[in-house]
Structures are given as structure tokens and as C-alpha cells.
Amino acid sequence: MTAPQTPDRNPRRAFIAAAGAGVAGLGFAAIAPGLHLMAVGEANAATEARKAGTAASPAVRWGLLIDAGKCAPGCTKCIDACHTENGVTEKLPDPRQNSQWIRKIELVDRRDGRKTELPMMCQHCANPPCVDVCPTGASMKRADGIVLVDRHTCIGCRYCMMACPYKARSLVHVPLTEQNPEVPRGQGCVESCTLCVHRVDKGQTPACVESCPEGAMLFGDLNDPSSAIAKRIASVPTTQVRADLRLNHGVRYQGL
Amino acid sequence: MMRILAAMVLAMIAVSPAPTFAGEGERTPKPVVTIENPGKCVAPAEEMRRNHMEMLKHQRDRTLRAGIRGEPASLNACIECHASKATGSVLGTAEGGKGRNFCESCHSYVAVKLDCFECHQPKAKFKAAGVKP
Ligand code: SF4
Ligand code: SF4
Numbered sequence: 131m132t133a134p135q136t137p138d139r140n141p142r143r144a145f146i147a148a149a150g151a152g153v154a155g156l157g158f159a160a161i162a163p164g165l166h167l168m169a170v171g172e173a174n175a176a177t178e179a180r181k182a183g184t185a186a187s188p189a190v191r192w193g194l195l196i197d198a199g200k201c202a203p204g205c206t207k208c209i210d211a212c213h214t215e216n217g218v219t220e221k222l223p224d225p226r227q228n229s230q231w232i233r234k235i236e237l238v239d240r241r242d243g244r245k246t247e248l249p250m251m252c253q254h255c256a257n258p259p260c261v262d263v264c265p266t267g268a269s270m271k272r273a274d275g276i277v278l279v280d281r282h283t284c285i286g287c288r289y290c291m292m293a294c295p296y297k298a299r300s301l302v303h304v305p306l307t308e309q310n311p312e313v314p315r316g317q318g319c320v321e322s323c324t325l326c327v328h329r330v331d332k333g334q335t336p337a338c339v340e341s342c343p344e345g346a347m348l349f350g351d352l353n354d355p356s357s358a359i360a361k362r363i364a365s366v367p368t369t370q371v372r373a374d375l376r377l378n379h380g381v382r383y384q385g386l
Numbered sequence: 387m388m389r390i391l392a393a394m395v396l397a398m399i400a401v402s403p404a405p406t407f408a409g410e411g412e413r414t415p416k417p418v419v420t421i422e423n424p425g426k427c428v429a430p431a432e433e434m435r436r437n438h439m440e441m442l443k444h445q446r447d448r449t450l451r452a453g454i455r456g457e458p459a460s461l462n463a464c465i466e467c468h469a470s471k472a473t474g475s476v477l478g479t480a481e482g483g484k485g486r487n488f489c490e491s492c493h494s495y496v497a498v499k500l501d502c503f504e505c506h507q508p509k510a511k512f513k514a515a516g517v518k519p
Pocket of ligand 2: 265267283284285288
């Protein structure tokens with residue numbers, strides 16, 4: 131259960147430390163190149179495909195950084211791309227029973243009416259409550275931080291759906307026939323965002339990231355200080371939704 | 387246990403020189419197994435008949451839980467090779483209504499439930515609508 135935790139990369143702390151040492155200028159210098167990199171936007175360079183026969187490495191922690199400031203109002207391209215990629219196409223008479231691997235959420239600041247939209251999905255917690263409660267061991271976290279359901283052992287009890295603070299999981303209610311061969315899914319099992327594990331293992335990025343016309347999503351290895359995502363997290367303020375739960379998410383947000 | 391038993395039954399049928407209930411008038415017609423791509427299997431037929439479920443069970447854990455890709459035993463690889471050329475599937479009635487397709491033929495004969503395809507796609511080269519290669 132104890133996973134390698136991603137170091138806290140709050141840029142303000144680095145700055146305060148530098149300022150405390152009496153070299154405030156250094157803090158700024160360290161931040162500035164990071165900001166520059168973000169502006170250039172070397173976003174989402176395909177990661178390397180893992181060689182056949184090798185296991186997922188705990189040295190890697192896959193993550194996603196979502197810039198809510200860029201997410202366009204009313205756009206559902208990421209949801210469509212996700213559900214196409216993963217074969218989540220069934221439309222049930224009761225729409226509440228449809229699986230949702232991603233949903234769009236609108237936040238309204240009641241004081242000034244400012245609206246923010248953002249996509250919400252499994253946050254790929256480092257300390258996932260869904261894994262804690264699962265009675266069969268079906269809910270699991272891979273070495274590289276991707277949280278999955280092993281449908282071979284899932285009994286559909288839905289404990290994990292109740293435990294997840296983000297409503298990230300869905301139960302499949304009906305028999306299915308149109309599955310993508312790379313994404314098996316079926317009736318009676320719980321499912322959630324897999325971070326497109328079948329694509330990531332091939333060196334591709336998740337379908338949602340690829341589909342976003344605004345470039346609002348950045349995918350990469352949080353543990354690799356030279357990755358675009360780690361650099362941006364090191365240089366701009368980012369948040370984890372309900373960070374007070376201390377689940378240490380792989381999915382981070384910017385501009386909330 | 388059921389699966390091992392079933393595999394043994396199958397293996398016995400395969401090696402027995404004079405099947406007890408062959409020919410006309412049998413209660414359950416013997417499975418007609420069509421091998422679409424002979425000689426390409428990852429292991430000899432005897433071993434596959436006996437152990438395919440074990441091979442797939444261990445592979446699925448390595449792939450899903452450890453993230454190991456590209457293993458020789460892979461359900462998708464089985465399907466790609468064994469799907470009927472006529473119907474594209476390892477399930478269902480074979481071409482011309484004679485017998486059933488690869489997986490279903492034996493499994494229905496020995497009455498072993500075939501759970502794999504409640505989640506896995508039984509058709510070869512199936513492209514879910516809109517998925518890019
Ligand atoms: S967001 Fe929910 S489903 Fe995803 S890892 Fe955390 S608790 Fe589990
Ligand atoms: S529904 Fe499946 S994955 Fe979720 S807690 Fe139950 S057995 Fe575990």
C-alpha cells in the first residue's frame with residue numbers, strides 16, 4: 131500500500147526557502163525558465179513505449195495536469211474521445227446508469243458569478259480509498275500509479291463507488307458487445323478512467339489529452355523532473371481537488 | 387476443477403482411437419473444430435487443450451497487474467488467429483450452420499461456461515466505432 135509519494139512541488143515553498151536564505155533573486159530565476167518552457171508548450175510529447183516483457187516501473191508516476199483556465203465552456207471533446215476510445219457507447223433508458231469515465235463540472239463563484247469548467251475523472255490517487263475498501267482485491271494500483279479495476283476478480287459490490295470521493299466509478303448495467311478489443315469491459319463490473327493504460331503502454335498519450343483542441347491537458351511522468359508536466363507543476367501553482375483528503379493525486383488542476 | 391476435468395475429457399476424446407459415441411444418432415454431436423491457421427500456435431495442440439486456461443489466467447494477471455505487455459499467451463492473439471474466416475468471431479454458429487466457432491464448439495460440448503467474452507471482444511480485427519489505430 132505504501133507507494134512512492136510524489137515530492138511536494140509547491141513552487142512557493144521553493145521561493146520562500148530561497149528568500150529565507152537571502153537570495154530572493156535566485157528564487158525568481160528558478161521560476162522564470164519554467165514559465166518560459168510552459169509558454170513554448172512542448173506539450174504531450176509521446177512518452178516511450180515500454181518494451182514487451184517488462185513490468186510497469188515504480189520509478190514512473192503517470193499524471194495529468196488540467197488547465198481549467200483553458201477548458202472551453204460547453205466543450206465535450208475529451209468526453210467524446212474517451213468514450214469512443216474505451217467503447218463506452220451504450221445509451222441506457224435511464225441515463226443515470228450510463229458509465230461516465232469523464233464528466234464536465236462547472237464551478238460558479240457565487241460572489242462574482244465567475245464560471246470555470248473542468249473535466250473530472252479518476253484522480254489516480256496514490257492512497258486510493260477505492261483500493262482500501264475493495265473486499266476482493268480487484269481494485270488495484272499499478273506500480274506506475276495507474277488505478278485500475280481487475281474485472282477478473284471484481285464482484286460488482288460497488289463498495290469502491292461509495293468510497294471514491296470523486297464519483298469517478300461506474301457500474302456496467304447491461305451486457306455489452308461493442309468493446310474495443312484493447313479495452314475489455316462488461317456487465318456487473320465497476321470501471322473508471324484507466325488513464326488509457328493500453329495507449330500509455332504503447333507510448334501514446336490518453337485519448338482525452340490528444341483530443342483537447344485547447345491543449346488544456348498535459349500528460350506525463352510526475353517523477354521525471356525533465357518532463358513537461360513536472361516542470362509546469364514546479365513552476366506554476368497547481369491544486370489537487372480536495373487536497374485536504376491527502377490522497378496524493380496523479381491528476382492535478384491549474385487555474386482553479 | 388471443472389475446467390481441468392473438461393480439458394481431460396477433451397484430451398481423452400482427442401486421443402481415443404474409437405470414440406464411443408461417434409457417428410449418426412449420437413446424443414450430442416461431437417464438436418467440429420476448424421483450425422483456420424494451422425501450425426501457428428504458441429504451443430502444441432495437446433498442451434493447448436490441457437493448459438490454455440492456465441496460460442491465459444497467469445498472463446492476464448501479469449498484464450493487468452504488473453503491466454507486462456507482449457506476452458506470447460494472449461487472448462487477443464488467440465482470437466486473431468482462431469476467429470472463423472467466415473464470421474470473424476470465435477463464438478457463434480459456424481459458417482453454413484455446421485457446428486460452432488472455435489471457442490464455443492468445445493466449450494458448449496463439455497458444458498464449460500465461457501466467461502471471457504462477457505468482457506472481451508470475440509471478433510477478430512474488431513474496430514469499435516471511431517477508434518483510431
Ligand atoms: S479518484 Fe476514486 S476511483 Fe480514482 S483512485 Fe481515487 S478513490 Fe479510486
Ligand atoms: S465493485 Fe469490484 S472493484 Fe469495486 S469494491 Fe467491489 S469488488 Fe472491488
